[in-house]
Amino acid sequence: MTHDEALRIGRQAVEEARQQVGGNCKDELLKGIEKQASEKPEVAEAFRVVGHLLLDSHQETKH
Known part of the structure; x- marks a missing residue:
């Protein structure tokens, strides 16, 4: 699985969870x-x- 595919699937999972x-x-x-x-x-x-x-990315936002 490429990073692009993983990001797409991850974003979709987050959106489904949000709904x-x-x-x-x-x-x-x-x-x-x-x-x-x-x-x-x-x-x-x-x-x-x-x-x-x-x-x-989460750790970067803490600095």
């Missing part, structure tokens, strides 16, 4: 994403591929 929980509550979004990852191997793989990018 399910009806907002942007971080904890609820994470639960929705975790549920999708457990049900859809491609979602789990996407977050494995780009997870470090998400962590890096």
